Amino acid sequence: MPLLKVTDLHVRYGHIQGTNGVSFEVEAGETMALIGSNGAGKSSTLKAILGMVPIAGGLMEWEGGKINDVKPYNILRLGIGFSPEGRRVFPGLTVGENLKIGGYTRSTAEIQARMEQMFNYFPRLRERHKQDAGSLSGGEQQMLAIGRALMSYPRLFLLDEPSLGLAPIIVERIGEILLEIQATEKIAVILAEQNATWALGIASRAVILELGKNVAEGTSQELIQSPKIRSAYLGIE
Numbered sequence: 001m002p003l004l005k006v007t008d009l010h011v012r013y014g015h016i017q018g019t020n021g022v023s024f025e026v027e028a029g030e031t032m033a034l035i036g037s038n039g040a041g042k043s044s045t046l047k048a049i050l051g052m053v054p055i056a057g058g059l060m061e062w063e064g065g066k067i068n069d070v071k072p073y074n075i076l077r078l079g080i081g082f083s084p085e086g087r088r089v090f091p092g093l094t095v096g097e098n099l100k101i102g103g104y105t106r107s108t109a110e111i112q113a114r115m116e117q118m119f120n121y122f123p124r125l126r127e128r129h130k131q132d133a134g135s136l137s138g139g140e141q142q143m144l145a146i147g148r149a150l151m152s153y154p155r156l157f158l159l160d161e162p163s164l165g166l167a168p169i170i171v172e173r174i175g176e177i178l179l180e181i182q183a184t185e186k187i188a189v190i191l192a193e194q195n196a197t198w199a200l201g202i203a204s205r206a207v208i209l210e211l212g213k214n215v216a217e218g219t220s221q222e223l224i225q226s227p228k229i230r231s232a233y234l235g236i237e
């Protein structure tokens with residue numbers, strides 16, 4: 001049984017369609033990329049899973065049980081963590097305080113242990129743990145947003161557009177850290193990204209969305225080798 005199964009998901013904002021039939025499954029421990037350009041429906045899909053937008057149709061299942069109507073705070077308790085597009089760290093709080101907030105469902109000892117793990121993944125955050133999050137660079141804020149989401153020990157991590165607006169060298173570094181996290185922890189990840197080349201280098205499988213629905217899916221290897229995908233998404237002829 002997959003950890004998460006999404007079937008024919010429809011999200012509507014009044015007359016505007018956020019998604020128009022998205023379907024996929026995520027197995028425990030696997031990283032899946034959700035690839036699409038601006039407005040393809042990536043964020044709407046993640047927000048629907050999190051219970052942050054009402055859904056107009058479709059089915060979402062967590063370990064076989066329907067979660068369509070589960071509220072966001074209970075989604076977190078199921079073991080789903082989220083790092084939103086645009087990072088959204090708490091700018092007036094320190095790095096350490098931001099991380100602590102991410103672990104609020106956990107005991108003090110668990111928070112301490114997890115923070116130490118986050119500092120091992122992100123040594124820059126250790127150096128800056130007393131610094132206001134608002135004074136961090138964009139890349140450091142992205143690292144903090146990832147660390148904050150992982151503080152709750154999620155089994156599934158939803159990561160929305162981590163590469164957005166960051167210099168290529170920082171994006172590369174974040175990719176290395178994601179691969180390290182993947183190798184260390186048994187955590188499933190949905191990586192929503194416009195940067196298809198980068199996302200396919202991290203995820204083992206991907207679903208490509210256009211106008212709110214699936215247009216292609218496969219292993220990253222298959223997608224990288226497909227001439228259609230190469231010219232449309234990877235800019236390779």
Ligand SMILES: Nc1ncnc2c1ncn2[C@@H]1O[C@H](COP(=O)(O)OP(=O)(O)OP(=O)(O)O)[C@@H](O)[C@H]1O
Nearest residue numbers: 013016017018036037038039040041042043044045
């Ligand atoms: N709160 C909202 N109110 C109205 N329309 C919305 C809202 N949020 C998203 N939309 C619309 O839903 C569609 C899908 O948007 P969504 O943000 O899910 O796409 P995306 O793939 O995440 O794109 P991006 O990378 O630009 O965030 C778009 O047409 C968008 O304008």
